[in-house]
Amino acid sequence: MKKWSQTFIPTLKESPADAEIASHKLLVRAGLVRKLGGGLYTFMPAGLRVMQKISQICREEMERARPDHERAGAIEVWMPHVHPAELWEEGPRWAAAREIMFRVDHAGAGKGRSKEPEFVLGPTHEEVVTPLVKAEITSYRDLPKNFYQISTKFRNEIRPRYGLMRAREFVMMDAYSFDATDDGAIKSYLAMKASYEAFFKRLGIVAIAVEADTGVMGGSFSHEFMVPAEIGDDDVIYNEESGYAANREKATSALVPADLADAAPVGAIEEFATPGVVTIAALEAAPYSVPADKQFKTLVFVGDGTPFVVIVRGCDDVEEAKLGALGFQLWRPATPEEIEPVLGAKPGSLGAVKGTIKNPSALAGVFADHAIRLIGNGTTGANKDGFHLRNVNVARDLAITKFGDFRRVRVGEPDVKSGKPLQARRGIEVGHIFKLGTKYSEKFNAVYTDDKKQSHHMVMGCYGIGVSRTLQAIIEQSNDADGIIWPWAVAPWQVVVTNLDPQDATASGVAEKLAAAAEAAGADVLIDDRAERPGVKFKDADLLGFPLRLTVGGKGLKEGIIEMKWRAEKDVKKVPLADAEAVIAAAVRAAGAAKA
RNA sequence: CGGGGUGUAGCUUAGCCUGGUAGAGCGCCUGGUUUGGGACCAGGAGGUCGAGAGUUCGAAUCUCUCCGCCCCGACCA
Numbered sequence: 001m002k003k004w005s006q007t008f009i010p011t012l013k014e015s016p017a018d019a020e021i022a023s024h025k026l027l028v029r030a031g032l033v034r035k036l037g038g039g040l041y042t043f044m045p046a047g048l049r050v051m052q053k054i055s056q057i058c059r060e061e062m063e064r065a066r067p068d069h070e071r072a073g074a075i076e077v078w079m080p081h082v083h084p085a086e087l088w089e090e091g092p093r094w095a096a097a098r099e100i101m102f103r104v105d106h107a108g109a110g111k112g113r114s115k116e117p118e119f120v121l122g123p124t125h126e127e128v129v130t131p132l133v134k135a136e137i138t139s140y141r142d143l144p145k146n147f148y149q150i151s152t153k154f155r156n157e158i159r160p161r162y163g164l165m166r167a168r169e170f171v172m173m174d175a176y177s178f179d180a181t182d183d184g185a186i187k188s189y190l191a192m193k194a195s196y197e198a199f200f201k202r203l204g205i206v207a208i209a210v211e212a213d214t215g216v217m218g219g220s221f222s223h224e225f226m227v228p229a230e231i232g233d234d235d236v237i238y239n240e241e242s243g244y245a246a247n248r249e250k251a252t253s254a255l256v257p258a259d260l261a262d263a264a265p266v267g268a269i270e271e272f273a274t275p276g277v278v279t280i281a282a283l284e285a286a287p288y289s290v291p292a293d294k295q296f297k298t299l300v301f302v303g304d305g306t307p308f309v310v311i312v313r314g315c316d317d318v319e320e321a322k323l324g325a326l327g328f329q330l331w332r333p334a335t336p337e338e339i340e341p342v343l344g345a346k347p348g349s350l351g352a353v354k355g356t357i358k359n360p361s362a363l364a365g366v367f368a369d370h371a372i373r374l375i376g377n378g379t380t381g382a383n384k385d386g387f388h389l390r391n392v393n394v395a396r397d398l399a400i401t402k403f404g405d406f407r408r409v410r411v412g413e414p415d416v417k418s419g420k421p422l423q424a425r426r427g428i429e430v431g432h433i434f435k436l437g438t439k440y441s442e443k444f445n446a447v448y449t450d451d452k453k454q455s456h457h458m459v460m461g462c463y464g465i466g467v468s469r470t471l472q473a474i475i476e477q478s479n480d481a482d483g484i485i486w487p488w489a490v491a492p493w494q495v496v497v498t499n500l501d502p503q504d505a506t507a508s509g510v511a512e513k514l515a516a517a518a519e520a521a522g523a524d525v526l527i528d529d530r531a532e533r534p535g536v537k538f539k540d541a542d543l544l545g546f547p548l549r550l551t552v553g554g555k556g557l558k559e560g561i562i563e564m565k566w567r568a569e570k571d572v573k574k575v576p577l578a579d580a581e582a583v584i585a586a587a588v589r590a591a592g593a594a595k596a
Numbered sequence: 597c598g599g600g601g602u603g604u605a606g607c608u609u610a611g612c613c614u615g616g617u618a619g620a621g622c623g624c625c626u627g628g629u630u631u632g633g634g635a636c637c638a639g640g641a642g643g644u645c646g647a648g649a650g651u652u653c654g655a656a657u658c659u660c661u662c663c664g665c666c667c668c669g670a671c672c673a
Binding site for chain 2: 011012013014015016017018019020035037038099100123124153155157158159161165166167170171172173174224225233320332428429430431432464465466467468469470500501532533534535536537538539540542551553554555556563
């Protein structure tokens with residue numbers, strides 16, 4: 001047991017000026033963290049305890065075998081955080097990742113290779129673990145393996161935000177699975193999914209698995225674990241009944257029927273003058289009066305240096321994340337200066353009708369969203385400033401390289417599973433699992449020999465849990481006007497013994513006895529022995545969110561009772577002194593069992 | 597990096613528009629009275645007003661530059 005006076009929990013009455021959201025304010029007010037700079041935080045004793053508890057639960061769930069998925073538990077390692085930059089240059093995502101990586105120049109900077117950093121601080125460890133496994137594992141007999149670590153990660157976020165929610169330096173669990181076969185990799189993936197679900201359940205928070213984009217990580221499929229919260233950075237698109245849930249970046253709908261037949265063209269293409277019209281809205285207005293869902297929106301992007309065209313309906317938005325399916329490493333919207341020489345017009349008059357593109361060979365392709373097939377006799381730019389074309393039909397007229405899903409779904413569209421309308425809510429991404437495939441094993445040539453003496457690339461998966469972010473997400477999900485309400489499993493201390501008369505030997509003796517009883521039953525106990533007035537102690541206990549409070553004071557002792565109060569409940573139970581130890585022990589055991 | 601905001605004591609802030617000795621609350625220190633939901637009284641310490649330059653007899657206040665922080669966008673655990 002710990003005495004309050006012997007640790008350090010600097011609570012604040014007022015919220016810090018730079019905190020916006022509840023969990024950030026409470027983190028600071030409850031004395032769990034202090035800020036060093038943007039996205040950089042010191043963990044104070046109570047905050048550190050929570051982080052250690054989350055880490056420990058994470059560790060236990062990672063190590064746990066998943067026989068239902070034919071997988072042993074993951075194996076803990078510790079990898080360096082300073083990485084030779086060459087390793088990343090060799091890897092598959094240097095171009096995409098370098099912007100967020102902290103660069104470490106060596107002591108003699110200036111001589112030799114001055115442009116490139118000598119070292120970088122690790123944002124994750126694929127580039128470290130893959131060469132390691134390549135060197136150490138060469139036989140199918142040693143596969144599968146899954147290595148994980150819980151450690152600090154560094155990302156020079158463009159915009160750190162909301163305290164620990166998006167920090168420059170943060171604690172993450174990262175795991176990397178290596179399998180001999182694709183089937184095996186799927187088993188590893190599903191085993192990790194099960195471990196994640198068990199982990200979040202033990203923490204006592206709601207985190208739902210949703211289909212996600214693979215982003216810069218690459219790979220074939222992935223799930224994010226989202227804590228529903230208004231302040232979340234991501235939109236989860238879902239339907240309660242069908243169970244469909246996906247990140248907006250990835251979400252699809254059944255808007256376009258699979259058996260859709262192209263509408264029959266009703267006439268030849270006609271060019272018409274549209275002076276000054278450069279927006280969808282302007283073309284919708286009189287005198288043109290072309291509804292947005294009858295317009296082709298033609299956008300130009302640059303992928304790895306080469307321009308390409310994406311077409312969606314005028315009423316739709318391109319979901320840029322979905323362009324990742326096209327295979328580019330890096331892509332961005334093109335500038336007007338890049339567009340004109342290729343298409344022949346400025347943005348606002350662009351189109352992809354056959355024969356109108358000025359320099360089609362300069363394009364990496366014309367990619368069309370499926371939904372444009374809903375347009376018959378539509379309108380698009382003529383690739384001539386101030387002119388558009390009408391009676392444009394998809395199959396007959398457009399120079400399309402490939403169809404795909406490139407549009408952003410909207411709430412209310414039919415779910416692909418049930419046809420019921422999709423809904424949206426915000427979420428905090430606390431975990432992410434990827435089936436990577438052979439992207440990294442090919443790049444680093446991580447191969448093994450099978451039982452037929454054949455050599456194959458290992459099939460990888462990678463997995464992350466934002467430990468420090470999860471800590472804050474728990475607070476965001478579980479608080480009230482008085483402060484934090486910690487779930488039992490992660491509370492810095494599960495029981496606080498509030499001694500109202502610490503200078504009185506009787507009260508102190510009782511407090512110690514109750515604390516010992518709670519501790520013996522399995523709780524972490526903090527005794528508030530400070531020479532503060534009762535009000536201060538109660539307020540601090542509520543703010544810190546200890547699940548169970550035991551109050552000892554002269555007034556109660558005269559009556560022969562102590563008080564027991566759950567943070568999440570309103571009523572205070574009076575417990576006769578004689579029964580107190582037994583009642584407390586039972587309460588602690590029940591709480592521990594319920595959350596175990 | 598673009599847009600918006602902000603910077604005054606450990607914390608929360610007033611003062612800035614309209615230039616003239618820098619104020620409050622909380623916290624802290626001393627003494628006293630209190631003692632079951634952030635006590636009260638008396639006294640006290642604590643401020644290069646983010647930094648630099650400029651305008652002015654005089655700048656927290658006006659001007660310029662830079663920096664930090666916060667919010668919105670792209671990115672992420």
